[in-house]
Amino acid sequence: MDIVGNGFLARNLRALSSRHPDTVVLAAGVSWAQGTARADFDREERLLGEVVADCRASGRRLLFFSSASTGVYGKVRGPGREDGPVTPCTPYGAHKIALEERLRASGADHLILRLGHLVGRDQPPHQLLPLLVRQMRAGSVRVHRGAVRDLVHVDDVVEIIDRLLGQGLRAETVNVASGEAVPVEHIVDHLEARLGLSVRREYQDVDAHHIISTEKLRALVPEVTRMGFGPAYFRRVLDSFVDHQLATAPTGVPAPEET
Template identity: 70%
Template sequence: MEIVGNGFLARGLRPIAARHEDTVVVAAGVSWASGTSAADFAREAALLRRVADDCAATGRRLLFFSTSSTGMYGLAKAPAREDAPVTPCTPYGRHKLSLEEQLKASGAPYLILRLGHLVGPDQPPHQLLPVLLRQVREGVVRIHRNAARDLLAVDDAVTVIDRLLARGVCGETVNLASGHAVPVERIVDHLARRLGTAVRREYQESRAAQHVISVEKLYALVPEVAGLGFGPGYYRRVLDEFLPDDSIPAQGDPGTLRYRPTTPAQRSQQ
């Protein structure tokens, strides 16, 4: 595959880069739901347009990463399905939905994946898990009331992406998530317990609503997902794998998460 981008997810896809020669992956653009600007959105739209035009001419499939975050599905009253109408509730969500529509209208073969909250090696320090980790170490954590995240290990995401592409899935929008929203408070509890740190919580009022991401379509397309261990306790394994190494000093770069690899056998025991 051809990978456009060199960031967090693009690096995660490199182990399967030699496969799927018929696919171009756009793993670049806006990945930060907060702090983005109209210029950032415009640059991503222009990039997607250029790649889509090329794919329309060559017939290669374009893999695009959208979001299944609160920004896209936050107003959903039931498990958020790909085939249900959505009303994005943030500029980021509206931007991603607009790009989905742009791609569908381009004439390029496509696969759109609405991602859960990815966690992985050397994750950008502005994202949620590095921020929470830094705050836990400092002893004070700021939490938006009712906030929740569907955590997904990036290596599990890549495994599923590999299967979807190998099956030739095209012309579809698919939620790629665990299907289990975890309150941010529980994430903080787990980090604090693993690090042996007492934390004080400061709550910020928020209109955020917890939503559950439907993974029914994902399981139908890739039945092997059932073997990845998704479930209510999956987030604990994700956090444990990406906690900092003992070699990282507390006053060093507290925002960087390090990968602790596990084998499939070890995962099945967790």
């Protein structure tokens, strides 16, 4: 595969670079769900147009990463499904859905994956877990009461992508997530215990609860069963993240005590 981009997901996908030569992966663009900069959205839209044109000319399939975030599924009643209507409730969600529609209308072979909240080594500092850890180490953390995140480890996502591409899927949209809506408060609880911290919490009320349907994913990739997706999965994902944080703490700076 050819990978367009050099960010967090793109770097992890390099393990598949010798596979799926019929596919171009667009792993670049806006990666911050709180982002609202029109210039960033326009830049991703132009890049998509360029890659779509190349794929049409070469007859290759385009793998496009969309979002299963609150911005996309936050107003859906019940689990967010790929085949149901969505009403984006953030500029980021509206942007991603608009790009999906443009890709479907382009005539290019494609596969759209709506991703949950990816977690892994060396994440960008603006993403949820690095941001939470920085806030917690500073002594306080801002928690949106009612907010949830579907956490999925990037290693599992890479394996799922490999299996989906191997099936030769075309013109499909698939949620890639664990299917568990984890309250952000529970994420903070687990990080606090693992890092040995006691932090002050500043609460803000939001109405942002949503669940991502994984029915289609499980039918296409039954191997996700052995990945342990379920109520306890997020703890394993967080443990992996914290273990890497502790192992890479700067020399001479004591790592936080574990409990």
